[in-house]
Amino acid sequence: MNASQNTGSSILDATTTTAHAAFADVTAGSRIVHVEAQLVDLPVETVRTDALQTFVxxxxxxxxxxxxDGTEGVGYSYTIGTGGGAVLSLLRETLLPALIGLEAERPEAVWLALFGITRATTVGPITALALAAVDTAxxxxxxxxxxxxxxxxxxxASPSIPMYDTEGGWLHLTVDELVAHAVASKERGMGxxxxxxxxxxxxQDLERLRAVRDAVGDDLDIMVDANQSFTVSEAVRRARLFEQVDVFWFEEPLPAExxxxxxxxxxSTSVPIAVGESxxxxxxxxxxxxxxxxxxxxxxxxxxxxITPxxxxxxxxxxxxxxxxxHFLMELHVSLVCAIPNALYLEHIPQLRAVTTDELRIEGGRGWAPxxxxLGIAWDDEALGRLIVS
Structure with a gap:
């Protein structure tokens, strides 16, 4: 190697060292120095029932x-009535202590570190919910x-996303109520x-669906959701019924596993099958x-x-x-579906209005990312403080 090559190598080494030092300065500021977790009970905004349960x-x-460097991050996850204490216990006893010193600038590294110390309890809801609360923060x-x-x-990918409404489709609602909600959703521009x-x-399901289809016409999508309540044979039979009203998708027809x-x-059916919330x-x-x-x-x-997974x-x-x-969590999911190129719809179920100072922007039936x-969620700390359970 000649002198000019030595000089070039030295310059490259020096540049690389400087770049690494600058990166280290950036990530050093992102080191996590304080963590805490709380459990808050939020009342549901309306009665919500499906084929298996009621959202309590x-x-x-x-x-x-x-x-x-003083930056704060707030993350959250949820259950629909039970198990929150177990998630909180896993966080406080195992995950949060391990967070100290990790770098928020590197969510993949943080997620992998925490996943690595919970292998005995994965894959499953308690660990996933705990990891989600940390990862979103x-x-x-x-x-x-x-x-x-x-x-x-x-x-x-896109600043906004088409929305569909679930809040007017619960199983306990009468046919007249289903129709009224569907017509109102169409008038608001929902897809x-x-x-x-x-x-x-x-x-009975078909009669309810047919009443909605007759009221809204052919230019509104109608999704159906069985919440894992059918056997294979019954799901096949009902899918054939649902084809008569041009159902857009058949959601959770069977147990997820x-x-x-x-x-x-x-x-067996022309109706698209949708899965994933469970x-x-x-x-x-x-x-x-x-x-x-x-x-x-x-x-x-x-x-x-x-968010990482x-x-x-x-x-x-x-x-x-x-x-x-x-599924659900429209206030957070709006940003994620707007991030990706293959987003189809955002589900409209408001649930955070009691503990936020601002709402998801919805215009022309589309949800707009903050x-x-x-995350773009304006938490009302005073309201949250009144609802803390532990």
Whole structure:
């Protein structure tokens, strides 16, 4: 090596060293120095029933972190009535102590570190909900430090997303109430409505759906959701009934773990099968997609372990040419569906209005991603303080 080569190598080494030092300075400021978790009970905004249960309350688990440079991040996950204490215990006893010293600038590293110390309890809802509360807080801090809204940091595919309404489709509602809600949703510009199914007789479900279809016409999507309540044979039978009213998708027809049953159902009907709200790992989504058990995926950011795995699931679905329409949590999911290119719909179920100072922007039936840095959820700390359980 000649002298000029030595000089070039030295300059390159010096440049690399300087770049690493600058990066170390940036990430040093993102080191997590303070963590805390709380359990808050939120009352539901309206009576919500499906084929298997009633949504009693939203146990909401909050995680707050602070980095060395003073940036704060707030994350959350939820249950619909039970298990919140177990999630809180896992956080306080195991996960939060391990967070100290990790860098919010590196959510993948944080997620992997915490997943690594919970292998004995994964894959499952308690661990996934705990990981999600931390991961969303980390992403909140990371994007606040960067001065970017989550939807841009996650990919920035589109600033808005079409919405469909679930709030007017609960199983206990009368036919007249279903029709009134559907007509109102159409007038607000919503692209669709979801009707819960699972009445004792298939013709009862069909009568309710037909009344809605007759009222709204052909240019409003009607989704149906069985909440895992059917056997394979009954799901096949009801799907044939639902084809008569041009159902847009058939959601959770079977228990989530019955991948073969979903495959059989999908091959028997023209109605697209949607799954995902009761699935807790990227591998479960992969199996459904590989075996043809689903054509629409509905990951719930809380139930899959946070934003980090949610984005992987969305891009996995993209590789199968499958659209994403996430379950619940519209205030957070709006930013995620706006981040990805294969988003289909955002579900309209308001649940945070009692503990926030601002609402999701909905115009022309579309949800618009927040433009503020971070998750874009304006928490009302005073209101939350009144609802703390532990």
């Amino acid at each position: 309350k939203q146990e909401t688990i909050f995680v707050r972190i602070r980095t060395a 980390v992403w909140d801090a990371k994007t606040r430090r960067a001065g970017l809204p989550l939807w841009v940091a996650g990919g920035g 669709g409505v979801k009707i819960k199914v699972g009445k004792p007789r298939g013709h 019955d991948i073969e049953g979903h495959r059989q159902l999908a091959r 699935m807790y790992s990227i591998g479960h989504f992969r199996e459904h997609l590989q075996r043809g058990g689903a054509s629409i995926v509905q990951p719930d950011v809380a139930r899959v372990g946070g 949610w984005l992987k699931i969305a891009h996995l679905a993209e590789s199968f040419n499958a659209p994403v329409a996430p 433009t503020t840095a971070g």
